[in-house]
Amino acid sequence: MKVLVTGGAGFVGSHVVDRLLDDGHAITIVDDLSTGRRELVNPRAALEVCDIRDPRLGAVMRAAGPEAVVHVAAQAAVSRSVEDPLFDASVNLLGTISVACAAQQVGVRRVVYISTGGAAYGDTDVVPTPEDHPTRATSPYGVSKVAAERYLECWSGLSGVPVMTLRLANVYGPRQNPRGEAGVVAIFAHRLVHGEPCVVNGDGEQTRDYVYVADVADAVARALGRVEVVGVVNVGTGRETTVNDLYRRLAGIARTTVPAQHAPARPGEQRRSALDATRARTLLGWTPATALDGGLARTFADFRDHRGFVNHSATARPGDSTNRDPVHQSTGGRSTGSPDRAFASGGARETAMIDEELRAILVCPACKGDLLFEETRIICPACRKAYPIRDGIPVMLINEAEPWTPPPHRP
Template sequence: MKVLVTGGAGFIGSHVCDEFLAAGHEVIALDDLSSGKRENLDPRVRLAVHDIRSREAAELIKSEKPQVVCHLAAQMDVRRSVEDPSFDADVNIRGMLNLLEASRVSGVKKVIFSSTGGAIYGEQDVFPAPESHATRPVSPYGASKAAGELYLGYYRAQYGLPYVALRYANVYGPRQNPHGEAGVVAIFCQRLLSGQGCTIYGEGKQTRDFVFGPDVARANRLAFEKDYVGAINIGTGVETDINRLYALLAEAAGSTAPAAHAPGKPGEQLRSCIDNSLAKKVLGWEPGADLREGARRTLAYFRQKQASPERAHG
């Protein structure tokens, strides 16, 4: 099978490429390299450098005719979405529609969409949140991901295009960008290894559901192989506060330095955790790495990258 992965040179996307390659599929990565990196990709992956909003991106789908499109490319910075909601919508909604239109006329068999389990539910009523939980995002980023799911429902109803919307928890792991706002694990890893201090905003009691990147990639492959259509949470169902996260990473780094604390960020969610029981039932998916193991492997990647940047693949 031929698989097109948008955002394929990025952190999660490159792991998705690896997962499909390992399963014997032909893989094409579509990425504008605004944040993705060529070195994240296995040499067997073909890279097409285009913006998902472009005519060239649509023409790539029409000419290559992939059986499945894994759509990960996105404007994913929550703070940037608040500062510039029009840009967020342009990339995340208009860009997605460009790909969906090309997919429906090109015979794509399934679209696997990277949605969000953190931002789509907003402040949760129950923990962990199931897929039936109300979606009430409190950022333009969360709103654009919710809109993406609604458009997928439309394309399914109107054109019979099957889809799965994978609602990720807080994804971390090797290849994560330590310079973006979305990657607290990567930021802590880089700072711990370089001997710099780490800062926790607020008391550090805010919780997140941390899920390992390669486990998320496996969920994409399983979503392709199974017949299910709809939204599925991909998380661990375990709440971890930021103080605990820092302690695990410091332990893995061999550091005894305490983290500094700064005033909390306004509007930050206090708790976030998603129920993965549907993923277990319909995909046969469950997380493979707990946070201690994932933290150790992620830190090892950043340590290797620091020692020899050109050889770290992870």
């Protein structure tokens, strides 16, 4: 299918593009490169550098002739929305209307809109928060994203084009900008790689729902294929993780014992946030496949190896759809199609993808015991189980394990 992805040169959008290309779609990206980067653009996609508010968008859309649009582009910084709400609304609201109008002109059959969970719901009574909870956005950014949802809902009714809105939790993973205001995983990973102190605002007990970017791309791919499903769907893990816990995990991966520094709490910062993704499971068959520790290890490795500036031409191999997420600790998750930049250099893939960080954090899911790593399997000597390694991915699922017998002792 021909798919137009707005914002495909950004953090989330570039992973969405990679996944959709791997699924066999033909992709045109519309991005003004305001926060996106050309080097994040997959060379198998066509890039049109264009502002979504530009009157040229109609011509760009006609030339691309998409059957579906995934609208990712946005002014995504809460602080900028507070400083300049007009600009925020112009991109997030008027820009979305502009995308919808241009899409209608070329007769698209599906629109997937990327919205936000945490900023839309605000502080809620119910955590994890379901989709039918009232939205209590406390920033212009949250309001503009929810307003754009409402516009698209109205437009869908008028145009007959089915729209699905995905409200994302806190997305993390390779390629996130470590110099942004949010993206605490990217900020910590970047600072740990450079040996700089990490700063936690307030007591660090505020919680967020961290969802791995390739899992988000998987949700988008599913939303694209299930045209009969419309409305709002949360994309998150449902798990709350404190910033303190996040730092502990990342510091462990980085092998540092230096504690985080604490700074005053940010005024008005949300205390708790997690999304109930039951609808995503029921309607899209989506579950987050990447365990937090595995996702953090990959993110850290990516920042260490690429210093946060991943160059597609240097790391991705055109036509390579074999790279997969390395850790599947949850049950029933399918592998997602994010290229594995940190380990994509070929050679002994089975072992190369399981690097030191991952080895250090993997434990047997049955007994939490230490593991032995072989070429094609991972062994728990305590449980006498062997977990397979497929396409370089350790499949740490109890029901996938085979019985393992220790080799006979030779005197």
